[in-house]
Amino acid sequence: MRHPHRRVISPRIGRSLVAIATIAALPSAVAAQPALAAAPQAAPADAAYLNPRLPVSKRVDDLLDRMTLEEKVGQMTQAERGAIDGDRDQITELALGSVLSGGGSVPADNTPEGWADMVDAYQSKALATRLKIPLLYGIDSVHGHNNLVGATVFPHNIGMGATRNPGLVRRQQEITAKETRATGPQWVFGPCVCVVRDLRWGRAYEAYGEDPRLVIEMETGIEGFQGRHERDLKSPRHVLATAKHYAGDGDTVFGSSTTGDYTIDQGVTVTDRRTFAKVNVAPYVTAVKRHDVGSIMPSFSSVDWKEDGVGNPVKMHAHKELLTDVLKNKIGFDGFLISDWAAIQQIPGDYATQVRTSVNAGVDMFMEPYSAPQFIETLLAEVRAGRVKESRVDDAVSRILKAKFELGLFEKPYTDRRYAGTIGSPAHRAVARRAVAESQVLLKNSGRALPLRRNEEIYVAGTNADDIGNQAGGWTVTWQGESGDIIPGTTILEGIEQNSGNVTYSEDASAPMSGSDVGIVVVGETPYAEGVGDVGNGHTLNLSDADKANIDKVCGAIETCVVLDVAGRPQIVTDRLPKMDAFVMSWLPGSEGAGVSDVLFGKRPFKGRLPVSWPRSEDQEPVNIGDRNYDPLFPYGYGLRTRRGHHH
Structure with a gap:
């Protein structure tokens, strides 16, 4: 999901265009005598699709038979709340199937009640349509219900x-589902099951790791979101999940290649079909066959088959072979495909070509955030001209309606708020704190520097020690995330202070250090999300000058020196590593920074292991387990362990 340059089309112009297109498509005799064209009637109360005792397939068939082409195309359309909030009647007039909140797209009252009231207001407009088909509301809950201030924010993927704990991932997503659905949205755009093969990609932190086997193991999160039984989706504790981004988005070429310059984000995977199936498609086979994921989002990226002669990349949203032949027919995916943010607009050709190509390739619902009216008008024209078969539209709509029936939206369209009180609760935060502790990877521990003793004088330096925005990373309240006090929770410094009464904090290591037993330097990144976080786009894997200076000052002056790296990916520490007694990768812990201190002080053991290979230099990327001449600074799977209990 992303928010590129927004092409905003006036909803009013869009609606009049739809009206014009509708009239223009009528036979002239009918246009001259509108009285002869009977308006479609509302469904009778005993319509089969309204009967919850009937099988979902029968309900889908009955409803589809009653729908006009306009109503079907409306179901295939998703608009951004920012495009419809000022004129909510568009939901009714366009018969919209779905609305989403992009990153940072929140109600004026960003509280559980503010969210639920907003989603319910939109829902009432959907229920004012002839057939009363409820709205599906989608949101990026990628590490907790991260758009909501006060939600529990977990470590990024x-x-x-690094936890290697599938049960904990399932529990994380159960909590995320419960907190999300209590505020209205019934559908999340997660989990990301990409396999990250190059850390220069700015979305590296959204991946579980570089080995498809690890990603597959962590897909228990789909069960956490959706539940383990079909009936669970109806419960106010679960949401529809989305496996993303199909396929290859963590494996795109960095920099120039044989076919010209590629950007790594939304770039090109240059590969052969066998390798692509083994590395990039494998997690989707598990998502479909083992976890029955309800929706899948294609990637912005393209694929360029080596066996077909490199130089002809095809956008994933236009890739019929991969979307229909492989995913739907061969793997057996029976959910629906949701396009990424305005992604079809990157397909070559004019807008009609983009719409036609993506629908025919197999995309079912279209995230056209600010051009929903234009999308509807265009697809109607394509069907009427015979360039898109109505059978393809029927297939798409059937898949979308199936999800709505399975979620129980026809019976209970409005938000069940019974779990709103659990949002950000101590019980939920305790699970996130445990996840933080289990994610910490101990990479160096000379002279048993860790765990720390409680009575030691501790000197802490570095901005990231006391910045909850930095430790939460991107996709937190806003799309790119931001530094500062943006969410409730505990910072790493606050966690250290909870364990020791003898703490001095100096962001730039300028306060005197004499008398300190241990120095803790917290280095790392500031928040970013897709595109912006790519290396070469103002970002680098190298430590900042300020971080290097803090390591030099503190490790040069205090006998025991511990460095924590708070970042979405490994950073280059090769030259500074000899100065450190202990080195810990803390990742992006989220709202519960106290989980870091739990392992520093031995309340919990270190047991995290690297989910990616740690490069010696930025130039060494890409480096992955299984490479020839594999020689990273720390190998995939590395992680020292400590026993519970304090220093001896």
């Missing part, structure tokens, strides 16, 4: 991959 890369940290969860």
Whole structure:
């Protein structure tokens, strides 16, 4: 999901265009005598699709038979709340199937009640349509219900991959589902099951790791979101999940290649079909066959088959072979495909070509955030001209309606708020704190520097020690995330202070250090999300000058020196590593920074293991387990362990 340059089309212009297109498509005799064209009637109360005792397939068939082409195309359309909030009647007039909140797209009252009231207001407009088909509301709950201030914010996926604990990932997503659905949205755009093969990609932290086997192991999160039985989806504790981004988005080429310059984000995977199936498609086979994931989001990226002659990349949203032949027919995916943010607009050709190509390739619902009216008008024209078969539309709509019936939205369209009181609760935060502790990877521990003793004088330096925005990373309240006090929770410094009464904090290591037994330097990144976080886009894997200076000052002056790296991916520490007694990868812990101190002070053991290989230099990327001449600074799976209990 992303928010590129927004092409905003006036909803009013869009609606009049739909009206014009509708009239223009009528035979002239009917246009001259509108009285002869009977308006479609509302469904009778005993319509089969309204009967919850009937099988979902029968309900889908009955409802589909009653729908006009306009109503079907409306179901295939998803608009951003920012595009419809000022004129909510568009939901009724366009018969919209779905609305989403992009990153940072929140109600004026960003509280559980503010969210639920907003979603319910939109829902009432959907229920004012002839057939009363409820709205599906989608949101990026990628490490907790992260758009909501006060929600429990978990470590990003890369940290969860370091835990090697599928049960904990399932529990994380159960909590995320419960907190999300209590505020209205019934559908999340997660989990990301990409396999990250190059850390220069700015979305590296959204991946569980570089080995498809690890990603597959961590897909228990789908069960956490959706539940383990079909009936669970109806419960106010679960949401529809989305496996993303199909496929290859963590494996795109960095920099120039044989076919010209590629950007790594939304770039090109240059590969052969066998390798692509083994590395990039494998997690989706598990998502479909083992976890029955309800929706899948194609990637912005393209694929360029080596066996077909490199130089002809095809956008994933236009890739019929991969979307229909492989995913739907061969793997057996029976959910629906949701396009990424305005992604079809990157397909070559004019807008009609983009719409036609993506629908025919197999995309079912279209995230056209600010051009929903234009999408509807265009697809109607394509069907009427015979360039898109109505049978393809029927297939798409059937898949979308199936999800709505399975979620129980026809019976209970409005938000069940019974679990709103659990949002950000101590019980939920305790699970997140445990996840933080289990995600910490101990990479160096000379002279048993860790765990720390409680009575030691501790000197802490570094901005990231006391910045909850930095430790939460991107996709937190806003799309790119931001530094500062943006969510409730505990910082790493606050966690250290909870364990020791003898703490001095100096962001730039300028306070005197004499008398300190242990120095803790917290280095790392500031928040970013897709595109912006790519290396070469103002970002680097190298430590900042300020972080290097803090390591030099503190490790040069205090006998025991511990360095924590708070970042979405490994950073280059090769030259500074000899100065450190202990080195810990803390990832992006989220709202519960106290989980870091739990392992520093031995309340919990260190047991995290690297989900990615740690490069010696930025130039060494990409480096992955299984490479020829594999020689990273720390190998995939590395992680020292400590026993519980304090220093001896």
